[in-house]
Amino acid sequence: MRDFDDFVTGRSAALLRFAYLLTGDRHLAEDLTQEALVRVHRRWHAIVGEDGPEPYVRRAILRQYLSWRRRRASTERPIASPPDGPADLADLAERVVDADEMWTALRALPRSQRAVVVLRYYEDLPDAEIARLLGCAPATVRVHAFHALHRLRSVLTPAFSHPLPFRGDTS
Template sequence: MAERDKAFVEFVEAATPSLRRTAYLIGGDRHKADDVVQETLYKVYLAWPKVQRAGNPFAYARRMLVNVAYDGGRRPWRREVTIAEVPEHDAHGGDFATGHAERDEVLEALRALGPRQRACIVLRYYEDLSVEQTAEILGCSESTVRSQASRGLDALRKAIDRRRSPAL
């Protein structure tokens, strides 16, 4: 195996779980997330020498992942009904059923956000990126990230409150 390919395989093994979770949270569907990650890694491989020279392949891949997810959402044949299915993750203890119910509430509310707000929320709070890093990945200003994240969090709070409040 060529040295280039070895380095790429190591990168894929290390980055795929995080890229897959991010793609799922942005797109809301496990199977679409797999497609987005596969297309992203294909594009990263094509640009691998350039990516390595840039020095931060994970940041490059994350930005490309967001772009691929956006592009896929614009194609009419890619618009499918999402399935409420959660990818595997590490359990952190606590009540299993309550944890799943709360996660399902958040995921449902997250799916209702627009693509830009959803990407801001996922990158800022799930991936724990700074405003600057998120702006760079999304190709927008820092003030746009702040406003989209703020509006997204407000929409998430309202959606979860509506679900938890009994209808009168």
């Protein structure tokens, strides 16, 4: 099982980031990642593919996230204290407001739409691959992305400094 140990050591940070983007919660992301790795460990020798084990693990994390059994038990959100230094405080406050606004908007999306946004814009996967991961048609992925981006654009303030582009936008 040395291969599994090497995989976990080398790729767990990336897998955790992926889970965090899906959940928006560090602890839940850790739980999802850990549970996926436990399940993969049981089948490690059976996981053979040209892409290696990482796509399989990411699919396991994604399935756990989309599962109805994984509902947030708490809405409490811990916030780190701002750094010392009055010069950075205004900039920090603006960044925190922007980040909070984005996370609030992402959390309001249905799970499938949020998964499409993460897979498309964080993982930079094509629609066909997202469809394969979600078990749906590429057209369904595009519909989820369209509705998710429309909803995010309508909720986020016009002053938000990082607009979300539609795929294929040239502006």
